[in-house]
Amino acid sequence: MTLVQVWGSLAIFIICPLLGGLPLIDWLTYALTGRQLTKLGTGNVSVSAAFYHGGTLAGILAVLSEAAKGIVAILLSRMFFPVNSVWEIIALIALVMGRYWLSKGAGTTNVVWGIVVHDAIAAGLIFFISGVSFTINRNRSTAKYSVLVLLTIIIALRHPEQPEYGITTLALSTLLAWIYQQIPDDLDLSATQATSNSQTMFRFFRGDKNLKSLDVQLDATQIGQKAANLALLKKLGYSVPDGWVLFPGDDPNQIVKYLEPSVQQPLVVRSSAIGEDTQSDSAAGQYLSILNITNREMLKTAILDCQVSYLESTAREYRRTRQQQERSLGVLIQKQIEGIYSGVAFSRDPVDSVNEGVAIEVLPGDATQVVSGKVTPYRYRVIMPDLSLSVIDKDRNHSSIKIIHENSTSSTEQTIPTEILESVALLAQEMEELFQGIPQDLEWTYDGEKIWLLQVRPITTLQPIWTRKIAAEVIPGVIRPLTWSINQPLTCGVWGKLFTLVLGQKSVRDLDFNQTATLHFSRAYFNVTLLGTIFLRMGLPPESLEFLTRGESFTKPPLQSTIKNIPGLWRLLQRELNLAKDFQRDRKQIFLPTLRELETTPAKDLSAQDILERINKILAALDQATYYSILAPLSFAIRQATFQISETSLNHRQTPELESMRTLACLAADTRKLLAAEKITLNSCASLFVQIAENPEGESILTRFEQWLEKYGYLSEVATDIAVPRWRENPRPIREIFTQFFFDAEKRKQAQSLNHKTSKSWLTKSVQKRLNLKNHSSEIYNKLLAHLRWSFLALEQIWLREGKLxxxxxxxxxxxxxxxxxxxxxxxxxxxxxxxxxxxxxxxxxxxxxLNQIPYLVYGYPDSTVLNNFSLSSLERPRFKGIGGSGGEIEGYIKVLSSLNSNIDVDKQTILVVPYTDAGWSPVLARVGGLIAEVGGRLSHGAIIAREYKIPAVMDIPHATQLLQTGQRVRINGYTGIVEIIS
Structure with a gap:
């Protein structure tokens, strides 16, 4: 390269970006009209914006100025390099980069005219081929990217001996394609901003093939959620008025010519903006809906008015405050139904969200009266039969439907037929079921023959949705502030890292993983809405959301989404394959040294500042331990499901709570031998330990018991909650379990012989290793939490002495x-x-x-006052269905046990009903005949322990501790997950 060419390359890389970013369009429009494009509409300095805000002359000058930029870039290159050299394409790349980064434009016009000057023959071929293709296909979105492909291919074919041409043109095409994904290009914006003066210019690029009806599947990202929802419902057989959609960028004249509105059959024009009627934003009232359109001129005007409403200041402010991207607006045109009764229905009351009733507002006439707010409608609450998946019999029984006229007064008569209210309420519940348990807002009308659906959208004020499913098992019970301030950032942080690993940094930059979990009523809830967003970005089907909202089995991802996420899944797989090695490394370098230091340096001997340093050291180790405590169980579950290894072939002996009970039973057996010659008349904990202490050899038993406490004393009723005392602090429950093992030979023998299976096949061994890793990581995690608790207690003692607490x-x-x-x-x-x-x-x-009755699903951000109307009466049934956690069938008597502090007088005829099962529950489960838990699955603590003790168990029966009562006789089936009340 000569010195001239060196200077030429510098000129291209410096001048072309500055030239591209030069806001000539803005200056020209301001000079002609006094308007600044950066402060109008979308703020985009584009050709279409110049046409809309500045008029025809400003638009034409804008096209000429952008074309001139492309031509100047080519001429600049020719000053230093040969004509038609590859540097001309590089100059266009630099120009486009400046156009995007400095003035947020796409640069399409620059490239078009630059290519014309660079290679007129190639430009002609591209225009001809793309023109023929578009004439046939008439799909502007496809044509836009097809031109980029053609550009790359034709330029490469024009220089077969010079591959650098193909490479640089591919880079230019890729850059443009990427920019098209980041901002609306000129043609997209023309869809909602074009006036009659600018429509002619873009008409060729609008086509008529995208004029589709609601009888075909529609993509919400192209036409908006409103039209897409109605098309889906129409396909499923619901009564939806016939309708047609005008895609952004389409020519409205085509649909105006096609439709024939009349007085006998009027039409209605509605907006269907991208970003409207979503889970987070309804945009209610922001865009126009125009009724009673009776001729084509009215239709054309209505379409334009609807499109222009996207640019109204209130609509722009609405999108700005909700941080919505400026996209585009589609138009929905439907036959107008003359309704006898019309209204809106909410599948869940947007104010009283925990109430199971369907809220309906209705008036005689069409639906606009209700949504306009100008007339007070009749308000009804319709209480429906419970459709929870925890209830087996889901048949809808109209006799059990209860209708409450909420604004009924002496001067107000009920004029709405009952059968219409019942049908609307059932329809509302069906819509909520159809849209994965998300509460829905319906606009409907009844024409004398059937109920028509005019609109279905999520109730945005009930977002996000929170669930106690899984959360109530991870950290159960009523949680204190200190516990949550520790657990929440640890857990949310790890999940955020894992999701980022799979999806990539770019795909999650708008997600706040700190909102993965929160507290409602001092209980932990997971964010269903956020997780649903993550599921969709991972390519999982929408039905996966019902795993959290309705208890459905987790839906397997389609092959297409699996292929799409191969890079992220590969990164996750690498982590999974290296998990054991990484854990052993961190165990040696972090966990064991930290635990050794904590155990050798008691917190009670430290100052407040030293204790704070100790706590920070524990939290640093916990940050890494939390990673293993989440990923190890996930790895185990995936391997077990993939290799289809049954629970019966696995050895859970290394599970800390099971191993603790086995060694305690062995100690009880040795004590039995020691006291075999003595008469023990009182079957009580106190008398037993007195006799042990009085025995000459009893000291060794007591020493071994203390050693047992030292080893397993970090466990508790809720090991994940640092506010709950550990066994080491309060050994009384363990002494009682020890006593039960001492007197109950069968339970003692069963605990001693727990799970001696050995793995045979290499697949089983692989899963067994992951199970062992899960147990080891859980042990480290719980030990660190125990030391964290003891450190805070030591700090508390200092403050108590100083009078600060x-x-x-x-x-x-x-x-x-x-x-x-x-x-x-x-x-x-x-x-x-x-x-x-x-x-x-x-x-x-x-x-x-x-609070006894806590909903498992919470909507929005309610306070405890919403529970005033919450009742479990609708859930009361003779049979319930949960998840079978441990095989077997048994009849017995219910014992409701809310916590381990309660009476634990149980036997083999007892079917224990508990809110959750953590490590601390294993001593009690060793002595009962069956288990029912409100939360948990087949891999939960309770299910694992129940299988080891060979007792039937049913998990995931919401509100079981309230719906079942101590003393009731029930039959449980651990295979099917069915619980039946006998008497």
Missing amino acids: LTPESIFFLKFDEIISFIQEPSSDAHQQLFKLIEQRQQKWQQERE
Whole structure:
């Protein structure tokens, strides 16, 4: 390369981007009209914006100015390089980059005219082939990308001996394609901004093939959710008025010529904007709907008015405040139904969201009266038969439907037929079921023969949806602020890293993983809406959402989505394959040294500042331990499902809670031998330990018991909750279990002989290794949490002595950042503020702790007052269906046990009903005949322990502790998951 060409390349890389970013269109429009395009409409400085805001002259000058940029870039290259050299294409790349990064334009016009000057023959071939293709296909979106492909191929074929031409042209085409994905191009914007003056210019690029009716499947990303939903419902056989859609970029004249509105058959024009009627944004009232269109001139005007409404200041402000991208607006045109009764229906009350009734507002006449807000409609609440999947009999029984006229007064008569209200309510429930459990808002009308669906959309005020499913198993019970301030960022952080690993940084940059979980009524809930968004981006079908909202089995991803996510899945697979090696590395380098230091240096001997450093060290280890505590169970579940390894062929002996019970039973057996010659008359814990202490050799038993506590004392009723005491702190329940093992030979023998199976096939061994890894990671995780609890308790003791706290365990009502501030920046009145804060939170926590009926699904951000109308009466049934966790069938008597602090007098005829099953429940489960749990699945603690003890278990029966009562006789089937009340 000569010195001239070196200077030429520098000129291209410096001048062309600046030339591309030069806002000539904005300047020209401002000079002619006084309007600044950057402050109008979408803010895009584009040719179509110049036409719309500046008129025909401004638009024509805009086209000429952008064409001139492309030509100048080519001429600049020719000043330093030969004519038609590859540097001309490089100059266009630099120009387009400047056009996008400096003025947010696509640069299509620049490239078109630049290619014409660079290679007129190639440009002619591209125009001819694409023109013929578009004439046949008439699909502008496809044509736009097809031209880029043609550009690459034809330029490459024109220079077969010079591959650099094909490479640089491919780079140019790829850049343009990427920009098209980032911003609406000039043609997209023309769809909603074009006036009659600009329509002629773009008419060729609009085509008429995309004039589709609601009888075909529609893509919401192209035509908006409103039209796409109605097309889906029409396909499924619901009564939806005939309709047609005008895609963004289509010529409205085509549809105006096709349709023939009249007084006898009027039409209605509705907006169907991309971004309208979504789960997060309804855009209600932002865009126009125009009724009673009786001729073609009215239709043409209505379409234009509807399109222009997208640019109204209120609509722009609505999109801006909700951080919506500026996209485009489709138009939906339908036959207008003359309704006798019309209204709206909400499958779930948007104000009283926990109430199961369907809310209906209705008036005689068409639906516009109700949504206009100018007339007070009749309001009804329709209580439907429960359709929960935990109930076997889901037949709809009209006799059990209850209708409440909510605004009924002496001057208001019920004029709406009951059968219409019942049908609308059933329709609303069907819509919620159809759209994966997301509450729906229906606009409907009844014409004397049938009910027509005019609109179906999510109730955005009930977003996000939160579920206790899984969350109630991960961290069950009523949670204190300190526990949540530790667990929430750890858990959400790890899930965020895993989802980012699969989807890539770009695909998750708009997601807030800190919102993966939250507290409602002091209980943990997972964000269904956020997880649903993640599922969709991973290519999982929408039905996967019902795994969290309705208890359905998780839907397998289609092959297409699996292929799409191969890069992310490969990254996740690499993590999975290296999981054991990585854990052993971190166990050696992080976990064991940290635990060794914690065990050899008691927290009670440290100062407050030293304890804070100790806590931070534990949290650093916990951050990595949380990763393994989530990924190891996931890896185990995937391998077990993939290799189809049954639970009976696996050895759970290394599960900490099972191993603890086995060794405790062995100690009880040795104690039995030691005291075999003595008469033990009282079957009580206290008398047994007295006799052990009085025996000459009893000291060895007590020493072994203390060693057992030292080894397994980190476990508790809820190991994931640092506010719950560990066994080491309160050994009384363990002493009672030890006593039961001592007197019950059968249970003792069963616990001693737990699971001695050995893996045979290499597939079973592979799954077994993952099960062992799961157990080892769980042990590390729970030990670190125990030491974290003990560190906070040591800090609390210091503050109690100093008068900074008043009562034990009160530190758990502070958040971690508040504790840090209190240590690092103490003030004279800080402790008084803490007293008030703790008192307020204790009162709130105690009130919410006493709430008995907590919904498993929560909508939006409710407070505890919404529970005033919540009732489980609609869920009461003689039979329930959950998940079979451990095979077998048994009849027995219910024992409801809300916590391990309750009475634990159980036997083999007892069917235990519990809210959850964590490690601490294993001592009780060793002595019962069956188990029913409100949460959990086949891989939960309760199910694993039940299988080891060979007792039937049914998991995932929501509200079981309220719906079933102590003393009831029931039959449970651990294979089918069915629970039947006998008496």
